[in-house]
């Protein structure tokens with residue numbers, strides 16, 4: 001069986017069928033790991049043919065191996081993309097997607113809720129090379145037009161933002177971007193193509209921290225840049241080649257293997273996260289739950305219109321009055337939640353987030369305690385019990401501190 005591009009357009013079937021090629025791999029179901037640097041060409045003519053068309057030939061390990069190409073093929077089918085470029089991390093996907101489209105003297109618009117290192121790259125590296133950035137209110141739709149300058153070349157969205165979970169209106173923003181000749185880059189790590197396909201909503205490029213749900217097991221770093229046309233693909237692939245970005249064969253294999261179970265994992269993450277989010281809304285310690293699938297969350301209507309589901313990552317804001325030691329009493333002693341920055345693996349995670357450090361267009365109140373959680377594949381009753389015990393520890397530590405005052 002060779003991978004059939006047209007076997008189905010259904011996500012679950014693409015996830016199980018695409019990228020496989022047992023006919024060329026001794027019947028082996030999963031594409032094997034090809035480790036390579038040097039590629040040997042049979043003849044001078046073959047070498048020259050490959051060097052004249054590097055986007056369609058394997059010329060050197062850095063240009064990609066069949067393992068990487070299998071992963072790229074699956075991602076392209078899932079995202080409805082023309083072609084995909086796999087790179088070493090999610091951040092490399094972000095930088096590799098921005099660099100081809102901006103030059104000295106250009107301007108970019110980035111959602112104020114974007115992932116911190118995305119902002120840092122714009123403000124530290126691209127700024128030094130003469131590219132200016134304006135951050136925009138994530139919830140602004142077509143009004144973004146008033147921020148567009150004659151030199152605006154790129155709009156960057158991350159829907160929802162991975163700390164504060166505000167949605168963005170990708171169709172409205174894309175309409176304005178295209179009117180002014182700018183490209184739209186969308187970070188789709190949270191929803192994955194199982195629940196959102198930004199190219200269908202108007203984006204030109206979709207980036208993924210494959211490190212999260214694609215790999216799904218917290219054991220590899222991966223970035224994916226899905227491009228909507230041969231033009232954007234050539235621009236991205238050539239830039240990534242010049243930067244030396246290369247997805248390692250073993251990590252490509254792990255990402256490809258992770259993809260096979262993405263939809264089933266994600267549905268479980270979604271179900272458990274929604275149950276926990278709704279339960280958190282009933283807790284006396286919680287002021288607000290930030291989850292786009294909840295009707296009172298900013299941008300919920302956009303989520304309902306453009307997404308078919310939600311994932312396991314969301315946040316909640318504690319009511320005022322809990323001291324730092326009280327918060328630590330909860331976070332430090334969770335049984336199932338690790339304290340960790342990443343997410344998208346099978347495990348539950350918790351982090352005291354500080355969105356106020358990043359925000360500029362729409363400042364975030366510094367005094368609010370934001371706890372971001374990733375709801376893993378553990379039993380949801382156990383997760384709830386772990387959180388309930390954490391709240392009890394927090395309340396007890398607060399009472400002890402006030403009694404001592």
Ligand SMILES: Cc1ncc(COP(=O)(O)O)c(C=O)c1O
Pocket residue numbers: 089090091092115158162187189190208209210211212221222223341342343
């Ligand atoms: C939304 C989002 N995009 C991109 C990245 C970067 O991914 P990586 O850690 O693989 O570089 C992250 C990492 O946390 C993220 O949360």
